[in-house]
Amino acid sequence: MTPTATIVADRLTRRFGSFTAVNAISFEVRRGEIFGFLGANGAGKTTAIKMMSGLLMPTEGTAMVGGFDVSTEAEQVKRSIGYMSQRFSLYADLTVRENIRFYGGIYGLKKAVLNERAEHLIRDLGLDAEADRLVGELPLGMKQKLAFSTALVHDPAVVFLDEPTSGVDPITRRQFWEMITAAADRGTTILITTHYLDEAEYCHRISVMVDGTMAAYDTPSAVKSTLGVHTMDEVFLKLTRTSP
Amino acid sequence: MIRFDQVVKRYGNTTAVDRATFTVERGELFGLIGPDGAGKSSMMRMLVTLLLPDDGTITLDGHDVVADYRFVRRNVGYMPGTFSLYTDLTVEENLQFFANVFGTTIQENYHLIAEIYEQLAPFKDRRAGALSGGMKQKLALCCALIHRPLALILDEPTTGVDAVSRAEFWSMLRRLTTTGITIVVSTPYLEEAALCDRVGLINDGRLMQIDTIGGIVASYDHALWRIDADNTRTALQVLREHPAARAAYLYRSSVMMSTDQELDPEHLTHELLRSGVTGARVSRAQPDIEDRFMDLMLEHA
Numbered sequence: 001m002t003p004t005a006t007i008v009a010d011r012l013t014r015r016f017g018s019f020t021a022v023n024a025i026s027f028e029v030r031r032g033e034i035f036g037f038l039g040a041n042g043a044g045k046t047t048a049i050k051m052m053s054g055l056l057m058p059t060e061g062t063a064m065v066g067g068f069d070v071s072t073e074a075e076q077v078k079r080s081i082g083y084m085s086q087r088f089s090l091y092a093d094l095t096v097r098e099n100i101r102f103y104g105g106i107y108g109l110k111k112a113v114l115n116e117r118a119e120h121l122i123r124d125l126g127l128d129a130e131a132d133r134l135v136g137e138l139p140l141g142m143k144q145k146l147a148f149s150t151a152l153v154h155d156p157a158v159v160f161l162d163e164p165t166s167g168v169d170p171i172t173r174r175q176f177w178e179m180i181t182a183a184a185d186r187g188t189t190i191l192i193t194t195h196y197l198d199e200a201e202y203c204h205r206i207s208v209m210v211d212g213t214m215a216a217y218d219t220p221s222a223v224k225s226t227l228g229v230h231t232m233d234e235v236f237l238k239l240t241r242t243s244p
Numbered sequence: 245m246i247r248f249d250q251v252v253k254r255y256g257n258t259t260a261v262d263r264a265t266f267t268v269e270r271g272e273l274f275g276l277i278g279p280d281g282a283g284k285s286s287m288m289r290m291l292v293t294l295l296l297p298d299d300g301t302i303t304l305d306g307h308d309v310v311a312d313y314r315f316v317r318r319n320v321g322y323m324p325g326t327f328s329l330y331t332d333l334t335v336e337e338n339l340q341f342f343a344n345v346f347g348t349t350i351q352e353n354y355h356l357i358a359e360i361y362e363q364l365a366p367f368k369d370r371r372a373g374a375l376s377g378g379m380k381q382k383l384a385l386c387c388a389l390i391h392r393p394l395a396l397i398l399d400e401p402t403t404g405v406d407a408v409s410r411a412e413f414w415s416m417l418r419r420l421t422t423t424g425i426t427i428v429v430s431t432p433y434l435e436e437a438a439l440c441d442r443v444g445l446i447n448d449g450r451l452m453q454i455d456t457i458g459g460i461v462a463s464y465d466h467a468l469w470r471i472d473a474d475n476t477r478t479a480l481q482v483l484r485e486h487p488a489a490r491a492a493y494l495y496r497s498s499v500m501m502s503t504d505q506e507l508d509p510e511h512l513t514h515e516l517l518r519s520g521v522t523g524a525r526v527s528r529a530q531p532d533i534e535d536r537f538m539d540l541m542l543e544h545a
Contacts, residue, residue, distance in 0.1 A: 040406040041377055140280050166404065167280035167432040169447060170534040171541055174493040181477060181494060196433070197407055201496035236407045 004031045006157050006189040007052060011061035014047050021047040023212035024061060029158075029205075034180060034190045036200045036220075039209030040240045045193055048209070049160055052191070054078045066157035079107065082151035085162035089147035092136030096127055099135055100150055107154035114153075121149050141172030148179055152188065159183070161192040165199065177202050197232035208239050215239045245270040245395060245426045246291065251300035253286045260286045262449040263300065268395075268428055273421050276430040277437050278446035284430035285325060287446075288399050291428070292322045305394055318346070321388030325399040327380050331373030335364055335383055338372050339390060346391030356423065357386040360416060378409045385416070395426040402431055414439045434533045445537055452540040457533060464531040464539060466490060466502040469509075473499070473516065474523035482519045486512075491542065500529060502539075 007029040014022040022044045029035040039045045050056035052063050054074035063070045066080030090099045100121060104114040122131045125145055135143060144164060151159050161180070165173045173196075181202070184190050192203070200206050201220050208216040208223070216223045216239060224230060227238050246268040253261040261283045268274040276284045289295040291302055293313040301308060307315040329338045339361075343350050354361070360382050367375065372383060381401060388396060398417075402410040414436065417427055421441075429440070437443040437457045444454045453460055473479035480499045483492040492501040509526035516524040 040408055041404075163404070169279035169282075169537075169541065170434065171493075171538050172279075174495060178477075178480070178494045185477060195404065195406060195410075198435075198496065202494075233407060237411070240406070240408045 005029065005064075006031050006033075007035075007063065007065050007191065009048075009052070009061070009063040012048065012051060012058055012063050013060040014044075014051060014056065015059045020212050022051070022058075025209070025212075025214050026061075027207060027214060027217055029189055029191060031157075031189055032184050032187045033205065034184045034192065034203045036203035036206035037191050037193050037209075038197075038200060038206055038236070039193075040236075043209040043240075044212040045209055046162075049162065049191070049193070052077075052158075053081055053083060053160060079154075080157045082154070082156040082159035083162070084147045084151040084159070084164055086144070086164060086166040090135045090143060090150065093134060095132050095134055096122065096138070096146060097131045099146070100153060103150045104153045109154055117153055121153065125149060141168050141175075144168055144172065145176060145179065148176065152183060156188070158189045158191065161190065163193055163195060165194060165196060173199075197236055200232045208235065210239055245272070245305055246274075246428065247301075247303045248287070248291075249301045251287070251290065251302055252298045253283070253290060253295065254298050259449050261290070261297075264451050265300075266444055266451060266454050268426055270426055271421055271424050273417060273427045273429070273439075273441045275437055275440035275443035276428065276446055277432075277434060277443050278430075279432055281448075282446040283449040284446055285399055288322075288397050288428065288430060291316075292320050292397050293317055294322075318391070319394045321391065321393035321396045323384050323388045323396075323398045323401060325403070327384065329372045329380070329384055329387060332371055334369050334371055335375070336368040338383060339386055342387040343390045348391050350390065353390055353392045356389050356392060356420075359419070361386050377405065378412075381405070381409075381413065389420075389425075393425070395428065396420070398427065398429040400430050400432065402433065402436065410436075434537055437533050445540060447537075447541055447544065450544060452544055453536075460533055460536050461531060464536045466504055466531075466539070467506060468529045468531045468535060469501045469503065469507060469512075470495075470527050470529040471499040471501060471512075471516070472497070472523075472525045473521050475521065479516060479521045479524065482516060482521055486515075491538070493538075500535075502535070 005028040010026050011024040012022060013024050037045055051058050051070055052065050054070050054077035058071060065077045068076040070077050097118060100118040101114060122128060165176055180190055205219050206223060207214050223235055227235055229235055229238060248264045248266050251261055251264045264287060276287060278284055290297050291309060293309050293316050304316050309316045339350055364379060364382055402413055421427060442456050445452045471479055476499060480492060480494055483489055483499055483501050488503045488505060488507060490502045490504060492499055512526045513524045
């Protein structure tokens with residue numbers, strides 16, 4: 001394990017009955033790295049993320065996340081990570097401020113710290129006028145930016161982003177990537193899944209899962225040149241079309 | 245085949261569809277493209293008679309969708325955004341059910357679905373709820389086609405679907421248009437515009453532009469520059485403040501900046517260096533549909 005690695009997976013495996021969803025994957029993600037976790041539907045990404053979040057026990061192998069073992073220190077792992085997905089992240093019937101306080105409270109932030117962070121976050125997002133509005137009334141793009149900031153409110157070592165930009169307009173999508181890049185520069189490790197293949201090019205390194213294994217694991221340009229192709233689309237087609 | 249004329253849909257104080265006007269020709273593959281909440285589903289639901297317009301008219305093959313809703317219901321195939329078949333019926337039972345409801349048989353129009361259904365045939369006795377995502381989608385498409393509709397209306401069939409399955413789905417649609425069927429499909433993936441004959445770009449309830457992808461990209465009338473640097477984020481901050489910049493965005497590992505005037509790349513490199521941005525390389529970039537879409541968003545804001 002390199003000293004700066006925040007995620008270290010070693011032959012991480014998960015079986016469901018006779019089906020192997022994740023088959024002995026090994027990889028490292030460094031501190032402050034943006035790591036694209038790609039693959040077709042059903043390739044094993046979600047199962048792997050669940051194991052790395054301490055929500056699902058590995059059948060074999062290990063994963064260390066933020067210095068904790070997902071098999072034996074699942075609770076510490078959960079405290080060290082943030083999570084956001086397109087489907088569920090914020091409570092629509094709580095206000096902006098209530099959502100931030102709720103998440104910060106769950107992660108055990110002291111009231112004074114939490115209040116300060118909440119106000120800071122609201123200001124950074126330019127949400128001063130909307131702070132007491134219900135989240136359900138905000139436009140999708142704003143919701144997604146708020147969800148991302150909220151996932152970072154307890155200053156986690158790692159944040160898992162599961163298709164965070166699905167369905168948002170292109171301006172918001174680029175603003176969102178600016179936020180991700182800024183968080184990574186501050187030292188937060190980012191693991192992100194996406195169906196927008198052009199987004200793989202924002203990542204420092206990527207992996208492509210095919211049938212539970214890692215078919216590629218390198219920088220976007222190295223993955224392309226190894227396969228002798230020019231676009232991420234071609235990478236994806238080449239790797240995933242070979243499987244039945 | 246399909247005509248929208250000044251169509252409006254409001255929900256309370258929100259205008260979900262604002263005076264939408266467009267036509268779709270017979271046999272055309274037409275895309276409604278825009279982010280979530282843009283109004284795509286509302287347009288489609290009005291077209292298939294599931295929602296009443298507050299203003300304006302919609303016709304299908306000359307029939308008004310409100311006054312002549314029975315004609316419309318008989319003659320459209322609709323695939324909503326969420327899986328809406330009967331999960332506790334088998335693959336074959338679902339197809340049989342939809343054929344019966346429309347007073348036809350699977351045999352009568354089998355040629356329309358043959359190519360897609362053959363991939364499902366090995367699972368014909370499996371309950372629809374137990375199918376994989378890709379298979380569910382194929383079955384839903386078969387059920388929407390089995391009564392030989394004039395028009396097929398597909399609400400975000402490729403959302404959340406991986407790139408490979410998406411490519412397969414689009415080639416199925418393309419082959420269907422050769423039978424003369426008219427297809428309207430919505431998607432949040434802008435690059436899928438390239439797979440349609442024509443598209444309407446939608447944001448915030450407004451149809452901002454209707455054209456072929458070539459026409460849309462060609463209507464981008466600014467200069468676009470790609471700037472790579474040792475530190476992209478610093479470069480972005482500096483470029484945002486640049487007097488010539490209309491807009492600057494982080495895009496992949498570069499900064500993209502649009503300007504209304506020509507720039508001397510070498511001069512810009514020097515300017516950046518003076519502001520502390522090292523290793524800058526400036527080159528002219530080709531706009532794509534996202535650039536035009538963002539431009540339209542700014543114009544309509």
